[in-house]
Amino acid sequence: MKKCPYCKIDVGGDLKKCPLCQSKLAGVAGEAYFPKQTHRKIQSFLYKLQLFIIWTLIIAGIGVDFLFDIRIPHFENVHYSLIIAMWLIAFEFGIMSQFRRGGGSSRKMTLVVFIILALLSVTAYYFDFLELTLNWICPVAITGTMIANFVLAMIDRKGNAMVYLLTNLLVGVLPYIVLHFWDKKMPATWIICTLMSVILFVGAIIFKSRSVAGEIRRRLSV
Numbered sequence: 001m002k003k004c005p006y007c008k009i010d011v012g013g014d015l016k017k018c019p020l021c022q023s024k025l026a027g028v029a030g031e032a033y034f035p036k037q038t039h040r041k042i043q044s045f046l047y048k049l050q051l052f053i054i055w056t057l058i059i060a061g062i063g064v065d066f067l068f069d070i071r072i073p074h075f076e077n078v079h080y081s082l083i084i085a086m087w088l089i090a091f092e093f094g095i096m097s098q099f100r101r102g103g104g105s106s107r108k109m110t111l112v113v114f115i116i117l118a119l120l121s122v123t124a125y126y127f128d129f130l131e132l133t134l135n136w137i138c139p140v141a142i143t144g145t146m147i148a149n150f151v152l153a154m155i156d157r158k159g160n161a162m163v164y165l166l167t168n169l170l171v172g173v174l175p176y177i178v179l180h181f182w183d184k185k186m187p188a189t190w191i192i193c194t195l196m197s198v199i200l201f202v203g204a205i206i207f208k209s210r211s212v213a214g215e216i217r218r219r220l221s222v
């Protein structure tokens, strides 16, 4: 049994410091109370290591871009280091949210897809492939996410994914409304995306009517 010379208490196990005053304990260590957490330690070290590498990349990139004034050929006006920094910081937030408990896979997936699409659109604006991104990549990725959300909502017994189906409907129909009032011609991919969101919503009502009604009631508190 170990003893704290200041608090005058006996401390079992193999602790090195007093749990009350953090002073060094005297006496002989007993058998350990808690299992050693080496796995967590390694995980925490790897996390810090990648965090350090990411920040090194961000700082080095900004240094090369602004201080040495080295630019990508044909894109002399683009501060590419800011775009790289934007992606790396988003990646870091992604890792952090993966470590956090709860939220559900549906929520995480939807959030990740939308953040990636937003960053991609900014990148595409500077590197001149915005049209491809807005007309093809975004609607295809959103349609894919909606289908995955639908499958998750169908197999989820607690009905947590239901709210994402309802969000799906909004996300699928909103671009159509925006483009309609913007007086732009609707690309076929967005039309398919919109139709898909309505079809999946109808599917949700047919297969999970009770859970959809419950979700609406809970959200609107009616």
Ligand SMILES: [Zn+2]
Pocket (backbone or CB within 6 Å): 004, 005, 006, 007, 008, 018, 019, 020, 021, 022, 023
């Ligand atoms: Zn003490």
